[in-house]
Amino acid sequence: MWSLAAALTRRGHEVAVASTSVGIRGETLSRIDAPFEVVRFPSIAIPHAPYTYTPQARRHLVLLADRFQPDIVHTQFMIYWLSLASSALCGQGRPLVLTLHGFTLPSEPSGSAGRLALRALYGTMGAKLVGNASAIICVSEEVRAKMAVVYPRSTARARVLPIGIDPIFLDTTKTASREYIRSQAHLEGKRAFVFLGRVVQDKGIAELAEAFRVLRQKRTDVSLLVVGDGSGVPVMKRILRDVPDVHFFGFRSDVGNYLSAADVMVLPSYREGFSTALLEAMYFRLPFVATPVGSAHDLVRCGARGALVKAKDTVDLLDGMIQLADIDPQELASWGDQNWRLTMQRFTWDSIVDGLLAVYQEVLY
Numbered sequence: 001m002w003s004l005a006a007a008l009t010r011r012g013h014e015v016a017v018a019s020t021s022v023g024i025r026g027e028t029l030s031r032i033d034a035p036f037e038v039v040r041f042p043s044i045a046i047p048h049a050p051y052t053y054t055p056q057a058r059r060h061l062v063l064l065a066d067r068f069q070p071d072i073v074h075t076q077f078m079i080y081w082l083s084l085a086s087s088a089l090c091g092q093g094r095p096l097v098l099t100l101h102g103f104t105l106p107s108e109p110s111g112s113a114g115r116l117a118l119r120a121l122y123g124t125m126g127a128k129l130v131g132n133a134s135a136i137i138c139v140s141e142e143v144r145a146k147m148a149v150v151y152p153r154s155t156a157r158a159r160v161l162p163i164g165i166d167p168i169f170l171d172t173t174k175t176a177s178r179e180y181i182r183s184q185a186h187l188e189g190k191r192a193f194v195f196l197g198r199v200v201q202d203k204g205i206a207e208l209a210e211a212f213r214v215l216r217q218k219r220t221d222v223s224l225l226v227v228g229d230g231s232g233v234p235v236m237k238r239i240l241r242d243v244p245d246v247h248f249f250g251f252r253s254d255v256g257n258y259l260s261a262a263d264v265m266v267l268p269s270y271r272e273g274f275s276t277a278l279l280e281a282m283y284f285r286l287p288f289v290a291t292p293v294g295s296a297h298d299l300v301r302c303g304a305r306g307a308l309v310k311a312k313d314t315v316d317l318l319d320g321m322i323q324l325a326d327i328d329p330q331e332l333a334s335w336g337d338q339n340w341r342l343t344m345q346r347f348t349w350d351s352i353v354d355g356l357l358a359v360y361q362e363v364l365y
Contacts, residue, residue: 174256
């Protein structure tokens, strides 16, 4: 969201970003130094759920709109309370653009409470938000297909527009050389696989841990870097107990250091919208092993290089990792170079904004 707002500002547009005061883990979100207005509304994190509730969200948004007088309201995501409340701004001729960064079908949550909650949301406030939207942007073909299952009449207004990366910002996350990081982590002579993201069950972390455990039994020239934090860390550590060449770095802001030190990105998610982590890995010239969910399938169709493996399938994941462990270093580097070129040509925010401005023009005129 921040990179998109910055890209729009660079084009000469006035932008105000409405956000929550806390993150989904309950952390207080700090003020940021940005070339656009940022307004944080008082919010409450819901315990044991990746969700925030914003009391009086409609009132806050109406007051902001009265002061800022936007031509377009663009809401990101659908399930969060602040996003759902943005329907209140559809009056006075303001078009609403809705971006869906992911879409969970009511049948997908494992618990009955989650399934019932999604059905209730999609049938009430979600339906109102979708119905009020002048345009709906889905970040991947899979997201659009899932949306069509729940809202079949809205498919005609939905189009696919991926998210992007900010190369200038990503360059600031690399503060050390590849050689230095590899020497510190004892990666010399190793084919280093890196996982970047939230370490939770839906990211396929149990399958990844088991696949690497078997892979490391088969060969000694591989290592695994886990960059991120979450409830799945103890699960991975239990499976990988006594397995050499495994490194847990926790949450890091200097992700470029670890991506540039690695050789292959691995992302065995059960579901995704459009994986920012995968794009960031491609920017740092990494091929990947990933499940064909969300953006991974779209990226391969665009020419990205990597191996697609079945979700929730440890054996297939292991086979994919073996495939990329066996590739000649020069060929692997050429795959990484191709991924970097693709990212720079099609997936920077400056290029994505061209498509977004076309959507804005369409709903305004």
